[in-house]
Amino acid sequence: MLDRVRRAATLEPGAIQVILPDWMPLNDDEVIRFLTGAAEAAGGVPLVLYNPPHAKTQVPPRLLARAVREVPRLIGVKTAGGDHAWYAAMAAVVPRPSIFVPGHLLATGLTLGADGSYSNIAAMSPRGAAAWYRLMRTDPAAALDVERRIGQFFRLHLAPLRRPGCPTRRWTSSSPRSAAGPTSGRRCAGPRPPRHPPPWHPPAPTPTGCCRSCSPDEAAGARRPSWKTACRAGRGSSSRAVADDRAGRPRRHQPLLRRRHPRPRR
Numbered sequence: 001m002l003d004r005v006r007r008a009a010t011l012e013p014g015a016i017q018v019i020l021p022d023w024m025p026l027n028d029d030e031v032i033r034f035l036t037g038a039a040e041a042a043g044g045v046p047l048v049l050y051n052p053p054h055a056k057t058q059v060p061p062r063l064l065a066r067a068v069r070e071v072p073r074l075i076g077v078k079t080a081g082g083d084h085a086w087y088a089a090m091a092a093v094v095p096r097p098s099i100f101v102p103g104h105l106l107a108t109g110l111t112l113g114a115d116g117s118y119s120n121i122a123a124m125s126p127r128g129a130a131a132w133y134r135l136m137r138t139d140p141a142a143a144l145d146v147e148r149r150i151g152q153f154f155r156l157h158l159a160p161l162r163r164p165g166c167p168t169r170r171w172t173s174s175s176p177r178s179a180a181g182p183t184s185g186r187r188c189a190g191p192r193p194p195r196h197p198p199p200w201h202p203p204a205p206t207p208t209g210c211c212r213s214c215s216p217d218e219a220a221g222a223r224r225p226s227w228k229t230a231c232r233a234g235r236g237s238s239s240r241a242v243a244d245d246r247a248g249r250p251r252r253h254q255p256l257l258r259r260r261h262p263r264p265r266r
Helices: 002-009 028-042 061-070 084-091 103-112 120-124 126-138 140-162 216-220
Strands: 016-019 047-051 074-079 098-102 116-118
Touching: 002 016, 002 028, 016 028, 028 047, 028 061, 061 074, 061 084, 098 103, 103 116, 103 120, 103 126, 103 140, 120 126, 126 140
Parallel strands: 016 047, 047 074, 074 098, 098 116
Antiparallel strands: none
């Protein structure tokens, strides 16, 4: 990871986002040691720590305050945010780093002290995310109402896709919907059919021998024919069943090949 930090630092970005090693939980000293090494690898480029909720090592405000004191190049943290007590503890961190919260919680985060977001909403609709951010600055109450509706959309249409037993995102609404909610009548319909047809595989060997047209007596004399050998039933027809010499099983009927060098015309 430090090699990637060094390569990124050569491009002179505004900051480099790093994440703690996730093989095992780290103690406080190991977190500080890692951030110190990342800052040395980045040279003069600032760092932003990404600490998602699923990380094995969670960085509370107490540890973050120590990190920004001992690693001055740490200027921000990307996290899932928290409640009012969490924002109050983050406000007491000196020097205070920039706080980046999830995009769908940005309206609430700005009112509590967040500075910005690595926006998942911008990934869905860049123009809509920009309009929503302008609304946060001009009409915070309306922006909070948009956030409520975005959260409702996530709960009704995105959260069901993460339920066990339906990883393929295929749903059916054959059962009647009840008053419990618009998705109460939806159920998982099983795996989605493949978008492209599966590749062709040679058929399994038949008990009669080299092909379905040969009798057992005829197949006994041609147990492992060469790939150039055609079975008796195919002689005189437009296609022949060619046996695979390597696997000993028949291949698909193929048309006769033309001569590579056709006879010259007289």
